[in-house]
Amino acid sequence: MSLAERYFEIESRIIDRLARLPYVHQFVHDKISGxxxxxxxxxxTMAFINELYITIEMTFLQKxxxxELNKGYIDESLKLHRMIVQDNYHSREYLDEKSGIVIEEFEDRDKFFAKPVHVAHLYAKCNVLKDGKPALSKPLQFHIEFSPEDYENEKRPEFGCRLRVLRTKLYHFFKDTQLFSELVKNPKDFTVSDSVKIYNSASEPLPCTIDDVQLCFLKMETGDTIQCDLII
Known part of the structure; x- marks a missing residue:
């Protein structure tokens, strides 16, 4: 039996099985449709396997x-993280002189998958401190969401907003409450830089010196609960 004959024999058996499978049988009417x-x-099946492979690869690269970020230090050097400063981690646009069309050239797949995901929202438990002691019996809880407007002007908008945006949001969230009016005698003393102390998911303090660093580089991920001290 030749190779072609062997193939057609196997194919015929498979098509016969498909013709008896639930749901699939309605698409098999003759040899051509089979x-x-x-x-x-x-x-x-090949597409599914390929997508599964890509998903697994992406998971390991992001992990x-x-x-790496979780083992690193929180300092100003994060402003110069390779994924921020190196252009090969990002797509670029250029004008094709012949056609006059703007062409976008994407980064390599491994570079794309390796990048941390921007922080979309966080939960914050905020202790209101007066003279170093809690002014409330339990901390205030806020849900902070970040919209594209919060990071549209960033050089690397795919990494989301900066720490400064989070600090400012917490400042305004507390300042807009009735408790603020009741507890704070001199509102001018309550400032963004001096009165809002933020800690990341690892309970590490995030000083104002790194306010220009985007949140996904500061050991925070979407949906995390962080701690904050509001000093009045």
């Missing part, structure tokens, strides 16, 4: 990035 159905199943 071959089309078999082809689509093979292509679909490596977050492990």
């Amino acid at each position: 071959r089309i159905t078999l082809f689509l199943l093979i292509v679909g 490596e990035t977050y492990e």
Whole structure:
């Protein structure tokens, strides 16, 4: 038996099985429709395996990035993180002189997957401190969401907003409450830089000197609960 004959024999058996499978059988009416159905199943399976491989690869690459960030120090050097300063981690646009069309050139897949994901929202438990002691029986809780307007002017907007945005939001959230009017005698003394102390998901303090660093580089991820001290 030749190789071609062997193939057609195997193909015929598979099509016969497909013709008896629930749901699939309605697409198999003859040999031609059976071959089309078999082809689509093979292509679909290959696409699924490819997507599964990409997803697994992406997971491991991002895991490596977050492990690196979580083991690192929180300081001003994060402003110069390689994923921020190196252009090969980002797409670029250029004008094709012949066609006059703006062409976007994307970064390599491994570079794209390695980048940390921007922080979309956080939960904050805020202790109101007066003379170093809690002024309330329990901390205030805020849910902070970040919209594209919060980071649209960033050089690397895909990394989301800066720490300064979070600090400012917490400042205004507290200042707009009735408690603020009741507890703070001199509102001018309550400032963004001196009165709002933020701690990341690892309970590490985030000083104002790193306010220009985007949140995803500061050991925070979407949905995390962080701590904050509001000093009055």
